[in-house]
Amino acid sequence: MTASIPDRATAVPVLALGQTLLVSVQGELYDTLAEQLQHDITLRVADSEVSGVIIDISGVEIVDSYLGRVLAEIAAGARLMAARTVLAGMRPDVAITLVELGLTLPGLITALDVECALELLARPSAPNGSGLPERAA
């Protein structure tokens, strides 16, 4: 017998705050759900006047190479459509694990929490296009 995906796990809420999308990922993120999220965010960015995306992973207990890759691809897709992505709230044990795993996600902008991420996005992006400092003060 194999486990089935429970109904409550069908979607990750994507909220719009002005020109920023706030995505709060909680608990277990199934592979198919992560792909669905990538699809949803990319469409939302394309569809509207979104200029920033914040992905809050403070409720995520592990990030493996698959989820790490999906997060990096979300950011890359959003950037191609002129939106900046900030990954907020990574837990310290997750950060330690990712470094040992060898996945340091160099292209991703991070912030300690959602508030810092909002501050980061409120600043104008740097002229070189890469945008932002690695971490909000």
Next chain:
Amino acid sequence: MAARDPAMTIRVPIRSDADLSWVRQQVRRRAAELAFGLVQQTKLVTAASELARNTLVYGGGGHMEITSLGHGGTDGLCLSFVDDGPGIRDVRLAMTDGYTTGDGLGLGLSGARRLVDEFTIDTEPGRGTAVTVITWAADLPVAERAVR
């Protein structure tokens, strides 16, 4: 090799990505029961997630066995990921960071090895793959553990 209590072994099927989630939950629960620290728990669960995904994606599915170990007063957790898939022709190459035959990042095996205390791989082309990892609850440096 540390003593195993067969009664403490449970088997978890790996047939779908929902099963990967179940694997992570089982490993987290057992590691917490053995009083692993949070960082150790997260490392082991992450390693399990990588290895279970390999079992699913490259091995065509299989199962994980979780066994609690007791060794000189130290608790450990042994995880075996077993499939009957095509096996691995060149293990050394497969263990190289960034090498993949699929569309992943090539960090699964090499990364998982860095996240655990002991790592063994048993594979042969056409005869499946079994990867076994052990993490001990006491957070001792490897060198210190070796002289015990």
